[in-house]
Amino acid sequence: MKFTKMHGLGNDYVYVSTFDQKEPADLGALAIAVSDRHFGIGSDGLIMITPSERADARMRMFNTDGTEGEMCGNGVRCVAKYVHDHGIAPRPRVTIETGRGVLTLDLEVEGGKARRVRVDMQTPILQAAKIPTTLPGEPPIDAPLTIEGHPLGVTAVSMGNPHAVVYVDDVTRFPVERFGPLLENHVTFPKRVNVHFAEVVGPGEVRMRTWERGSGITLACGTGACAVCVAGILTGRTGRKIIAHLPGGDLELEWPGDGQSVFMTGPATEVFSGEWPD
Numbered sequence: 001m002k003f004t005k006m007h008g009l010g011n012d013y014v015y016v017s018t019f020d021q022k023e024p025a026d027l028g029a030l031a032i033a034v035s036d037r038h039f040g041i042g043s044d045g046l047i048m049i050t051p052s053e054r055a056d057a058r059m060r061m062f063n064t065d066g067t068e069g070e071m072c073g074n075g076v077r078c079v080a081k082y083v084h085d086h087g088i089a090p091r092p093r094v095t096i097e098t099g100r101g102v103l104t105l106d107l108e109v110e111g112g113k114a115r116r117v118r119v120d121m122q123t124p125i126l127q128a129a130k131i132p133t134t135l136p137g138e139p140p141i142d143a144p145l146t147i148e149g150h151p152l153g154v155t156a157v158s159m160g161n162p163h164a165v166v167y168v169d170d171v172t173r174f175p176v177e178r179f180g181p182l183l184e185n186h187v188t189f190p191k192r193v194n195v196h197f198a199e200v201v202g203p204g205e206v207r208m209r210t211w212e213r214g215s216g217i218t219l220a221c222g223t224g225a226c227a228v229c230v231a232g233i234l235t236g237r238t239g240r241k242i243i244a245h246l247p248g249g250d251l252e253l254e255w256p257g258d259g260q261s262v263f264m265t266g267p268a269t270e271v272f273s274g275e276w277p278d
């Protein structure tokens with residue numbers, strides 16, 4: 001099996017294209033094997049790039065625990081770069097089918113390679129039942145939740161996959177590895193949830209750290225940064241356009257208005273290619 005290692009801001013996946021080879025069996029088990037950082041290739045999961053009847057390509061993402069997620073923001077930028085740079089769709093605007101429908105992506109191309117990608121991430125999903133969460137509110141905004149005696153305020157948003165955003169005073173010192181898994185598996189999130197702790201730096205700037213559903217701590221989360229952009233507007237903490245500082249680097253986010261798409265801009269990087277033994 002041929003694969004390519006790519007990342008968006010250090011959120012790294014093993015990318016496998018079925019444009020030129022057949023699809024491996026049991027993608028969940030494959031994700032667990034390839035993502036192991038000691039016994040495998042090492043990644044935050046597996047992303048499949050497959051032909052689509054509705055777009056230039058279709059993407060499916062699998063976490064390090066083998067579960068499938070509906071969407072991946074850093075991943076979809078890399079998939080756009082892959083289909084562009086590898087000649088599948090060598091155009092500055094490409095479409096990718098995801099669990100959130102067909103997304104349109106605009107590439108900044110330099111020397112024949114895509115470097116940065118702007119993604120129309122579609123509208124946030126704000127109905128509690130569709131996020132899904134049983135927290136009160138449509139959507140839950142700073143909903144009080146006490147975890148092991150610690151009161152937290154949780155804002156929930158879906159970008160195709162579920163996100164919980166918790167604002168904290170000092171995100172650098174916040175114990176993400178302790179509260180992340182407790183929120184990920186909390187009973188109020190029936191499909192589990194991606195968890196983000198965010199600190200407001202200014203009206204157009206946040207610092208955030210992520211605990212991903214199914215993969216744990218990652219250096220960046222694109223759909224999560226979109227959720228933080230939306231949560232900042234819903235809670236009145238930040239404006240419609242922000243820069244999010246993630247451990248792996250910066251993303252630009254914009255939500256021009258209610259009922260409109262969220263736009264995410266950031267880099268996409270190819271690291272190496274190889275072959276995985278059958």
Ligand SMILES: N[C@H](CCC[C@H](N)C(=O)O)C(=O)O
Nearest residue numbers: 069072073074161221222223
């Ligand atoms: N890192 C991804 C999100 C992966 C989400 C996945 N962990 C899930 O189960 O929803 C991103 O850049 O958007």
